[in-house]
Amino acid sequence: MKSEIFTSYTSLDFAQEPSFIRWVRAGDEEAAVFWQNWLQEHPEKATEVAEGRLLATALRVQEEEPSALQLSNLWSRIDAATQEKLPVTDHTPVVPINSGAKIRPMRRWLTYAAAACVTLLLVALFYNPTRSISAGIAEQKTHQLPDGSSVVLNAASKVSYRPLRWGLARKIELEGEAFFQVTKGRRFVVKTAQGEVEVLGTSFNVRARGNSFAVSCVTGKVRVSNPKGERILTPGLSTQANDNGDLVAPYTVGTQPTAAWRDGKFYFNDAPLQEVFEEIQRQFEVRVQTSPEIAKRKVTTYFERSNLDSVLYNLRWTFELETSVRGNLIIVK
Amino acid sequence: MSDLERWQALKDGDKRALEHIYRDHAAVLFKYGRKFMPDAQLVEDCIQDLFIELWDARQRISATDSIRKYLFVSLRRKIVKTLDRQVKKIASEEPEERHFQADFGIDxxxxxxxxxxxxxxxxxxxxxxxxxxxxxxxxxxxxxxxxxxxxxxxxxxxxxxxxxxxxxxxxxxxxxxxxxxxxxxxxxxxxx
CATH class of the missing domain: 1.10.10.10 (Winged helix-like DNA-binding domain superfamily/Winged helix DNA-binding domain)
Structure with a gap:
């Protein structure tokens, strides 16, 4: 390398010199040796070199690496499109016309049969229908899963799972609230948008609605996880995600029974009225209209599904709210 | 194998040479292409066309000492053409400056x-x-x-x-x- 020319270099020139870039950006060994020697011979250039190094290494670029799958799929497409065309067998003089006429339909038939077999095999492997069960407003549903585990769905809730895969992985997705009674066996996972609950055999309740995510364990042992962390629950303990999304330390719910909603009883522990109203909307076919200030108030209360009037009565007298009913609309002031 | 040799192998119709070239350069090409086109699918399409055309024209391509440079030149032309076509579809104005959007930051x-x-x-x-x-x-x-x-x-x-x-x-x-x-x-x- 002609090293004399570099004595006139400024930091900008260094930053653009390919071997210099190889040294400072890629740590290339050959380049490193050269530049270290050169620096020893020209100590007066140390500042320019340092600045050049800074310039050449400062830049970062934010970019997305293509995934290996993406690249290999793209290659398959290119590969398929650049496949050498096989020599055409039709009208090839080497094959006698008679035998050709006999063999070709046979071959074609075999090809079709093979293709059908492969298709069937693929379908059998990947045929993986999803089964969904949902409970509507003012409805409750009990569903038996393939292994004898059961799920009780609260109103306006939905679960879905893959029956054919159930033997391999007990995985079920939940939107809303449900109570699970799980038979002993492989791990059982409830996936929700808010987090995951994993158990071996137990009964537990999961509520995953809007921003709220709460899990209570009745028997056995339950592992709850969301992006912020995980908690282990033993019988009688509950956890829920707080406003920051962290799962709070397991706490006892007190005397009120877990998943009392199955008996039409709804308990709220220091919950915003908003949550109470939402449950009312799900249990009775009504809409509740109220102001944001009221919705934010935290309450500890209880209602039963048997009677909407007593629910409203409760709201009026316990929380000093005014309620008026217009058809399906309840206005709370 | 040097770029020159690999290029010659490609010209001689060696399909493995094409695959090698793809494996060596596809990721960099993809990242470069994305700077012009935020739509990853469009970039993939351009790269796909580029390699297919490279294979089809292998006997006519000129020699190169840098395969990467050759591919960058071709990809950029292809992208410019695609973008110009899009612009013309939207409005029949002069094709404007291409947008190169590298999101630079400092270490x-x-x-x-x-x-x-x-x-x-x-x-x-x-x-x-x-x-x-x-x-x-x-x-x-x-x-x-x-x-x-x-x-x-x-x-x-x-x-x-x-x-x-x-x-x-x-x-x-x-x-x-x-x-x-x-x-x-x-x-x-x-x-x-």
Whole structure:
């Protein structure tokens, strides 16, 4: 390398010199040796070199690496499109016309049969229908899963799972609230948008609605996880995600029974009225209209599904709210 | 195997050479293409066409000492053509400057924790002042390992213009770094 020319270099020139870039950006060994020697011979250039190094290494670029799958799929497409065309067998003089006429339909038939077999095999492997069960407003549903585990769905809730895969992985997705009674066996996972609950055999309740995510364990042992962390629950303990999304330390719910909603009883522990109203909307076919200030108030209360009037009565007298009913609309002031 | 030999193998109809070339360069090509087209699917389509055409035309292609440069030149042309077609579809105006959107940042080590939100946004503004062509030069130089001859060919400039463009880009970068450095010094001595 002609090293004399570099004595006139400024930091900008260094930053653009390919071997210099190889040294400072890629740590290339050959380049490193050269530049270290050169620096020893020209100590007066140390500042320019340092600045050049800074310039050449400062830049970062934010970019997305293509995934290996993406690249290999793209290659398959290119590969398929650049496949050498096989020599055409039709009208090839080497094959006698008679035998050709006999063999070709046979071959074609075999090809079709093979293709059908492969298709069937693929379908059998990947045929993986999803089964969904949902409970509507003012409805409750009990569903038996393939292994004898059961799920009780609260109103306006939905679960879905893959029956054919159930033997391999007990995985079920939940939107809303449900109570699970799980038979002993492989791990059982409830996936929700808010987090995951994993158990071996137990009964537990999961509520995953809007921003709220709460899990209570009745028997056995339950592992709850969301992006912020995980908690282990033993019988009688509950956890829920707080406003920051962290799962709070397991706490006892007190005397009120877990998943009392199955008996039409709804308990709220220091919950915003908003949550109470939402449950009312799900249990009775009504809409509740109220102001944001009221919705934010935290309450500890209880209602039963048997009677909407007593629910409203409760709201009026316990929380000093005014309620008026217009058809399906309840206005709370 | 050198680029020259691999290229010759491709010209001789060796399909493995094509696959090797793909494996060596597809990821860099993809990342470069994304700077012009945010839509990953479009970039994939361009790369796909590029390799298919390369294979189909293998007997006619000219020799090259840098496969990567050859591919960058072809991909850029292909993208420019695709984008021009899109622009014409939308409005029959003059095809405008291509947008090269490299999201540059400064090495975290240099800015440390001293950067608060306000300064960081100032830095963003300063980086945004780099023109799109300056960005492309810096990108090709530092992230795709191209020299000025190659950059010139890719960006359809002569050697001297490529050099000047890069020089100006680095000059701006130096000014940005200087500002960061001063801010850092002031912080260090508690002046701000």
């Amino acid at each position: 975290q080590l240099l800015i440390q924790n001293e950067m608060d939100a306000e300064r960081e946004s100032k830095l963003k503004v300063a980086m945004a002042a780099l023109s799109e062509r300056q960005r492309e030069v810096l990108y090709l130089k530092y992230f795709a390992d191209m020299d000025y001859n190659q950059i010139g060919e890719i960006m359809e400039l002569n050697y001297q213009s490529a050099r000047n463009l890069s020089h100006r880009a680095l000059e701006s970068l130096r000014q940005i770094l200087l500002v960061i450095f001063i801010v850092w010094l002031c912080n260090f001595f508690g002046l701000i």
